[in-house]
Amino acid sequence: MALHKLVVDDFYDTSFSLLAIHCELEDYRLAYLLNKHLDLNLSRMDRDLDYKYFAASYSIYEWQDIENETTWNLVSNVCKREEDSLQSSGSLFTNQNKVLKTFYLLPEFKNVDYLLKISDETLRFKEKKVLNKIQSIPQVITSYSIDVEDLKSKDNLIF
Template identity: 60%
Template sequence: MALHKLLVDDFDIETYSLLAIHCTLEDYRIAYLLNKQLQISLQRKQQDIDVQYTASSFPIYEWKDKNQQTIWNLVSNVCKKEEDSMASSGSLFETQNKILRTHNLIPEYKKVNYLLKINNDGNFINERAIIHKIQEMPQVAAVFSINVSQLKSKDNLIFN
């Protein structure tokens, strides 16, 4: 009887590019400007990305380019959530203190505001040209490529 082995490492090939974008704009505004600059059509998805049992929620925009067979996703890397304080004040009366807690989709890049993920399924994508076009936008402070193979939290980038 023949023994068949399935190597799981065969499926761990990154077929997407990941760009980090530094800017202070709201998510809908940066999506609009990227659509205009790159001639794409990012649209807000109905459901946000929930991480750690809805501890944080990240807005996501998507565009499926049928000509190039690519899927573009713009997702916020920062979620600020107001939570109740658990600290005891030591007084007779209860005081409700609120804390503004910051969560990151990719904790290794806490300073990055947005992530642009381009699923290319093995097709060629001119990453340099995309970075150059985004850098031309005056609202963007910086943009750079992220090496996905070195990310510890790359499971957070599975959107579908």
């Protein structure tokens, strides 16, 4: 009897580019500036990305360029959430201390503020040109391309 083995990793297609953006702006301001400088039409999606059993949610903006068969996604890499600390004070009265926890969509890039995912089926996307336009925005500190093949947490980018 023959034994057949199915490797699921073969089905994962990385037909997208991923750009890292370092920026201190709020997500809606960055989306506005990207729309203005790159001639996009990013708009906030109805639901945020929720990971780790709703412990972390990341804002996401999307635009589907039907003419060029390209989908643009701007997603926050950082989620800061205030939680109650689990410390026993040993006293009768509870002392509620709050702890600020930080979660990352891509933990291997903790210093990246935003990610720009460009899904391009036709391979007409000019990455260098887009990077130059993003870096020309005065509020953006820097931007660069991320190699998707080397990411350990690339499953977080499936949305």
